[in-house]
Amino acid sequence: xxxxxxxxxxxxxxxxxxxxxxxxxxxxxxxxxxxxxxxxxxxxxxxxxxxxxxxxxxxxxxxxxxxxxxxxxxxxxxxxxxxxxxxxxxxxxxxxxxxxxxxxxxxxxxxxxxxxxxxxxxxxxxxxxxxxxxxxxxxxxxxxxxxxxxxxxxxxxxxxxxxxxxxxxxxxxxxxxxxxxxxxxxxxxxxxxxxxxxxxxxxxxxxxxxxxxxxxxxxxxxxxxxxxxxxxxxxxxxxxxxxxxxxxxxxxxxxxx
Numbered sequence: 001x002x003x004x005x006x007x008x009x010x011x012x013x014x015x016x017x018x019x020x021x022x023x024x025x026x027x028x029x030x031x032x033x034x035x036x037x038x039x040x041x042x043x044x045x046x047x048x049x050x051x052x053x054x055x056x057x058x059x060x061x062x063x064x065x066x067x068x069x070x071x072x073x074x075x076x077x078x079x080x081x082x083x084x085x086x087x088x089x090x091x092x093x094x095x096x097x098x099x100x101x102x103x104x105x106x107x108x109x110x111x112x113x114x115x116x117x118x119x120x121x122x123x124x125x126x127x128x129x130x131x132x133x134x135x136x137x138x139x140x141x142x143x144x145x146x147x148x149x150x151x152x153x154x155x156x157x158x159x160x161x162x163x164x165x166x167x168x169x170x171x172x173x174x175x176x177x178x179x180x181x182x183x184x185x186x187x188x189x190x191x192x193x194x195x196x197x198x199x200x201x202x203x204x205x206x207x208x209x210x211x212x213x214x215x216x217x218x219x220x221x222x223x224x225x226x227x228x229x230x231x232x233x234x235x236x237x238x239x240x241x242x243x244x245x246x247x248x249x250x251x252x253x254x255x256x257x
Contacts, residue, residue, distance in 0.1 A: 010240070010243075011240075014236070022042050025042055026041070026042050029041050029042075036221060037219055037221050038221070039221070040221045040222040040225055044221075044222040045222050045225045045226050045229065047222065048220075048222035048223045048225070048226040049226045049229065049230075052223075052226060058230070060206055061206060061207055061208050061210070061211050061227075061230075062208065062230060062234070064200075064204070064206040064207040064208075065193075065196050065197070065200065065207045065208045065209065065231075065234065066234065067124075068124065068127045068128055068131060068196040068199065068200075068207070069131065069192045069193055069196045069234065069238065071124075071128050071131075072127070072128045072129075072130070072131025072132050072134075072135060072192050072195065072196065073131065073135055073188060073189060073192040073238070075128065075132050075135075076131065076132040076133075076134070076135025076136045076139060076188060076192070077135060077139050077185055077188065079132065079136055079139075079140075080135065080136045080137070080138070080139025080140040080142075080143060080184065080188070081139060081143050081181060083136075083140055083143075084139065084140040084141070084142070084143025084144045084147065084181075085143055085147055085169060085173070085174075087140070087144050088143065088144045088147035088148045088173075089147070089165070089169075094144075101137075101140075104133075104137075105137045109130065109133055109134055109195070109198075110198060112133070113130055113198055113199065113202055114202065116129050116130050116133075116199075117202060117203055122203045126199065126203070127195075127196060127199035127200065127204070130195045130196075130198065130199045131191075131192045131195040131196055131199070133195070134188070134191035134192060134194065134195040135188035135189075135191055135192050135195075136188075138183075138184040138185075138187040138188045138191065139181065139184040139185055139188050140184070141184060142177075142180040142181045142182070142183050142184025142185070143177060143180070143181050143184065145177075145180045146173075146176065146177020146178070146179065146180030146181055147169075147173045147174075147176075147177045149176070149177070149180070150172065150173050150176045150177070151176075154172050154176065155168075155172075157172075158172055178246075178249055178250060179246075179250060182242065182245075182246040182249070182250075185242050185246075186239060186242050186243065186246075189235075189238040189239055189241075189242045190235055190238065190239060192238065193231065193234055193235040193238060196209065197209040197212070197231055200213075201213055208227050208230055208231050208234075211223070211227040212224055212227045212228070212231075215227060
């Protein structure tokens with residue numbers, strides 16, 4: 001099955017799942033007398049979404065969150081691949097940094113988030129740094145696993161051909177590790193959305209996280225659910241974007257082999 005066909009099937013399955021969730025939600029509201037401030041109806045959430053679109057406010061909030069996600073994801077992926085390649089190639093460096101990296105990885109980011117505000121200020125930089133901290137480690141681990149799993153015969157071939165370290169990495173190690181790297185990027189893409197929302201909860205005047213806080217403080221449940229729906233939409237869009245790129249890259253790699 002080709003990549004476009006696979007994506008079409010995935011979109012179809014996703015649409016069916018969304019319709020099932022909305023149907024179950026509507027049925028539950030119809031059967032159980034739940035107060036609207038606890039669980040609004042799908043219709044009221046849809047009306048809140050349309051009000052955001054009609055007023056034009058949706059574009060500012062979505063754009064602010066997307067900008068943090070994309071900048072943080074791009075930076076985190078780049079750092080993760082570079083550092084992962086270095087750790088995979090130099091055993092002594094990996095031995096030195098294993099402890100500090102394990103400490104940083106296990107540290108709860110929600111507890112460290114206020115420190116990012118102190119270190120990097122209340123602007124976009126602190127939000128981007130928080131997203132980078134969430135994206136970096138999945139990509140780093142995927143890169144290390146992928147590069148270290150390169151077959152010894154391929155490394156011997158690189159030495160026979162007298163390839164430089166850079167040429168060996170680009171032509172042999174990186175293509176071989178692509179599947180593991182993209183697995184890390186898929187996880188990192190979802191984490192990037194979580195990090196952006198968390199950062200906007202703490203300090204922001206625009207964005208979907210800010211919209212959630214505002215809706216919660218004013219007991220506007222439909223608006224809160226609308227912001228959640230938009231956040232889920234961004235997360236799914238990021239996942240499918242990474243997956244579509246992965247399919248193209250891995251297909252290119254297989255066709256070369």
